[in-house]
Amino acid sequence: MAYRWKNDLTRADATPRNLILNRRQVMAGAAGLGALTAAAAARAQDALEPNTFEEISSYNNFYEFGTGKEDPAANASAMVTSPWSIKVDGLVDKPGDYALADLLDGLTTEERIYRFRCVEAWSMVVPWNGVELADILTKVGVKPEAKYVAFETTVQPDVMIGVQYKVIPFPYVEGLRLDEAMHPLTMLATGIWGQPMPNQNGAPIRLVVPWKYGFKSIKSIVRISLLAEEPPATWNIINPREYGFYSNVNPTVDHPRWSQGSERHIGGGLFAGRIDTLMFNGYEAEVASLYEGMDLKQFY
Ligand SMILES: Nc1nc2c(c(=O)[nH]1)N[C@H]1C(S)=C(S)[C@@H](COP(=O)(O)O)O[C@H]1N2
Ligand SMILES: [Mo]
Numbered sequence: 001m002a003y004r005w006k007n008d009l010t011r012a013d014a015t016p017r018n019l020i021l022n023r024r025q026v027m028a029g030a031a032g033l034g035a036l037t038a039a040a041a042a043r044a045q046d047a048l049e050p051n052t053f054e055e056i057s058s059y060n061n062f063y064e065f066g067t068g069k070e071d072p073a074a075n076a077s078a079m080v081t082s083p084w085s086i087k088v089d090g091l092v093d094k095p096g097d098y099a100l101a102d103l104l105d106g107l108t109t110e111e112r113i114y115r116f117r118c119v120e121a122w123s124m125v126v127p128w129n130g131v132e133l134a135d136i137l138t139k140v141g142v143k144p145e146a147k148y149v150a151f152e153t154t155v156q157p158d159v160m161i162g163v164q165y166k167v168i169p170f171p172y173v174e175g176l177r178l179d180e181a182m183h184p185l186t187m188l189a190t191g192i193w194g195q196p197m198p199n200q201n202g203a204p205i206r207l208v209v210p211w212k213y214g215f216k217s218i219k220s221i222v223r224i225s226l227l228a229e230e231p232p233a234t235w236n237i238i239n240p241r242e243y244g245f246y247s248n249v250n251p252t253v254d255h256p257r258w259s260q261g262s263e264r265h266i267g268g269g270l271f272a273g274r275i276d277t278l279m280f281n282g283y284e285a286e287v288a289s290l291y292e293g294m295d296l297k298q299f300y
Contacts, residue, residue: 048113048114048115048125049125049269049270049271050113050125050126050127050193051124051125051126051266051267051269052267053192053193053195055124055266055267056124056126056192056193056201057073057192057198057200057201058070058073058200059124059266060072060073060200060201061118061120061214061215062076062162062200062201062202062219063162063167063168063172064153064155064156064160064162064163064170064172064220065079065160065161065162065200066161066162066167067162067167071161071162072199072200072201073198073200075159075160075161076198076199076200076203077199078159079154079156079159079160079199079203079220080156080159081199081203081204081220082204083099083100084099084100084204084205084222085097085098085099085100085222086098086100086103086205086221086222086223086224087222087223087224088103088140088223088224088225089223089224089225089226090146090150090225090226090227091142091143091145091146091226091227091228092140092141092142092143092146092226093140093141093142093143094139094140094141095140098140100204100205103136103139104131104136104190107131107135107136107139108131109129109130109131109190109191110129110130110131111127111128111129111194112127112128112129112130112185112187112208113125113126113127113128114126114128114185114208114210115210115278115281115282115283116208116210116214116217117213117214117249117263117277117281118213118214118215119213119214119215119235119243119247119255119260121255121258121259121260121262121263121264121277122263122264122265122266123263123264123265123266123275123277124265124266124267125269125271126192126208127192127193127194128187128189128191128192128208129189129190129191129192129194130187130188130189130190130191130205130208131187131188131190132184132186132187132188133149133181133182133186133187133188133207134181134182134183134184134186136188136224137149137181137182137226140224142178142226143226145228146178146226146227146228147177147178147227147228147229148175148176148177148178148226148227148228148229148230148231149175149176149178149181149224149225149226149227149231150173150174150175150223150224150225150226150227150231150232151173151174151175151207151218151221151223151224151225152171152172152173152218152221152222152223152224152225153170153171153172153173153218153219153220153221153222154171154220154221154222155170155171168234168238169234169237169238171222172218172219172234173218173231173232173233173234174207174215174216174217174218174231174233174234175227175230175231175232175233175245176209176216177230177290178226179290180209180287180290183286183287183290184286185209185210185211185283185286185287186207186208186209187207187208188205188206188207188208188221189202189205189206189207189208190204190205201219202217202218202219202220202221203220204220205220205221206218206219206220206221207219207221210281210283211248211249211280211281211282211283211284211286211287212246212247212248212249212281213247213248213249215234215235215243215247216233216247230245233245235247241256242255242256242257244299244300245299246291246296246299246300247300248280248287248291248296248300249277249278249279249280249281250279250280250296250300251276251277251278251279252279252296253296253297253300260277261276261277262274262275262276262277263275263276263277
């Protein structure tokens with residue numbers, strides 16, 4: 001099955017929500033939308049159709065709150081998300097404990113509609129709200145020796161049943177190469193569908209790297225470190241043969257226990273059912289150059 005989704009949504013053409021919501025009218029003819037130009041109508045027809053708020057916030061992975069898909073929605077409301085501060089340390093000009101609001105101050109929150117592909121071979125389309133990670137990193141000042149960025153999730157044992165039972169090692173940690181972190185598609189998201197981030201989705205702020213498997217998109221971040229060496233990443237620690245540091249979505253490199261060639265699209269939208277997985281999750285044109293000359297079977 002082939003996609004007819006628009007290849008990418010960048011800052012310039014993130015689909016305005018009214019176009020998405022008016023999609024049926026658009027398809028019935030631009031007449032229904034008054035001022036809409038022909039070009040905008042064509043774009044709207046190609047736009048990704050986001051999953052509903054309900055779908056995105058009721059089917060989650062957040063092992064701190066249990067390993068079931070419905071556990072995070074059931075358990076995460078007890079997580080304390082305010083006040084929230086993020087420790088920024090390592091190879092930065094301005095290290096410190098930043099209040100979340102100070103880190104975001106002066107930056108514009110924008111909507112980005114991205115495909116989201118879990119390594120378990122299910123997918124959604126999510127309208128995130130947030131900022132580019134690059135803008136935050138620029139704000140704190142990255143030293144020239146920095147080559148990687150490491151992230152760490154909050155640990156609140158009193159309210160995190162997965163932490164109490166030690167289902168995996170905590171804190172959950174992740175990392176990116178600096179060029180991946182600085183890429184304009186990489187964001188720190190603070191909401192979905194224009195609403196504050198639900199706790200189960202990683203409130204109050206979580207990473208979104210749309211061309212990588214979902215586990216790279218670490219939730220509820222309390223620490224960002226700039227480093228010279230590749231940092232540890234939780235699933236890579238647990239099972240390095242199955243989960244690499246890069247974890248780029250790649251339909252030609254199967255998981256040792258299942259195919260990555262297709263995915264089950266969650267929800268009842270236009271693309272419900274099983275669909276082909278795209279190289280770099282559909283963001284090949286934007287990110288392939290980051291991996292030029294690398295053997296993606298070796299660096300999975
Ligand atoms: N701290 C933390 N972050 C996490 C996880 C987790 O268990 N703990 N799960 C990851 C996985 S496997 C996926 S698929 C996504 C799921 O994000 P979503 O629930 O918003 O869809 O979060 C990622 N980030
Ligand atoms: Mo995942």
